Amino acid sequence: MAQQTQVARVLERYERWLARWPSAAALAAATPAEVLTEWVGLGYNQRALRLRAACDIVTREGWPRDSAGLRALPGVGPYTAAAVASFAFGERVAAVDTNVRRVASRLQAEPSALLPATRHGDWNQAAMELGARVCTARAPRCGACPAASWCPSRGRVVQPARSARAAPRERFEDSDRWARGRVVAALAAGEQLPSQLAGPRLERVLAGLQRDGLVERGPTGLGLPGAPR
Numbered sequence: 001m002a003q004q005t006q007v008a009r010v011l012e013r014y015e016r017w018l019a020r021w022p023s024a025a026a027l028a029a030a031t032p033a034e035v036l037t038e039w040v041g042l043g044y045n046q047r048a049l050r051l052r053a054a055c056d057i058v059t060r061e062g063w064p065r066d067s068a069g070l071r072a073l074p075g076v077g078p079y080t081a082a083a084v085a086s087f088a089f090g091e092r093v094a095a096v097d098t099n100v101r102r103v104a105s106r107l108q109a110e111p112s113a114l115l116p117a118t119r120h121g122d123w124n125q126a127a128m129e130l131g132a133r134v135c136t137a138r139a140p141r142c143g144a145c146p147a148a149s150w151c152p153s154r155g156r157v158v159q160p161a162r163s164a165r166a167a168p169r170e171r172f173e174d175s176d177r178w179a180r181g182r183v184v185a186a187l188a189a190g191e192q193l194p195s196q197l198a199g200p201r202l203e204r205v206l207a208g209l210q211r212d213g214l215v216e217r218g219p220t221g222l223g224l225p226g227a228p229r
């Protein structure tokens with residue numbers, strides 16, 4: 001949930017989600033339409049369906065106990081698998097997000113080579129925090145850095161040049177991502193599709209949503225998968 005939405009805004013939704021589906025089995029038993037409706041506004045709706053599919057597997061087969069098993073679940077990539085495996089199971093595996101990759105690069109080491117002999121989850125969390133708060137992309141605070149005494153880049157990070165003129169960016173309202181979110185939100189609320197969407201753009205967006213299993217087209221019209229209509 002927090003990948004597309006600020007944590008402060010996610011908290012209420014997260015608690016509501018857990019109150020409704022407090023276990024993997026409970027979420028696995030929900031319909032895709034129920035899950036998508038609860039997810040509206042959190043971005044990348046497929047993530048909600050993958051989470052439900054992962055819960056279905058966990059309910060039938062039990063929880064994986066290592067990062068390789070976690071990676072086999074729908075929607076779980078190497079970063080999430082490594083983070084969960086190191087935090088929850090103490091596995092010796094590096095969780096490499098953008099921040100950790102930058103810190104390791106400045107320390108001129110592979111992230112996995114930096115792992116200590118114990119407390120791998122604590123190390124991963126510390127490396128993430130270091131990258132987010134101290135060894136930042138534009139203004140690393142080497143004077144406050146606990147790794148400064150052995151960092152080859154200490155005090156030498158060159159600021160990336162800002163391009164003189166940034167390329168014009170597409171308005172979010174003009175993107176297919178915005179359109180896909182609006183269609184799913186409208187169907188979840190039982191409302192008309194947004195009036196801004198029509199013609200070839202709407203057809204393209206609907207085709208993509210159908211292909212991704214987010215929308216079904218039945219004899220009575222469009223709907224979320226598994227929704228009564």
Ligand code: SF4
Binds near residue numbers: 106107135145157
């Ligand atoms: S000393 Fe500076 S460049 Fe090196 S890890 Fe710390 S903040 Fe980053």
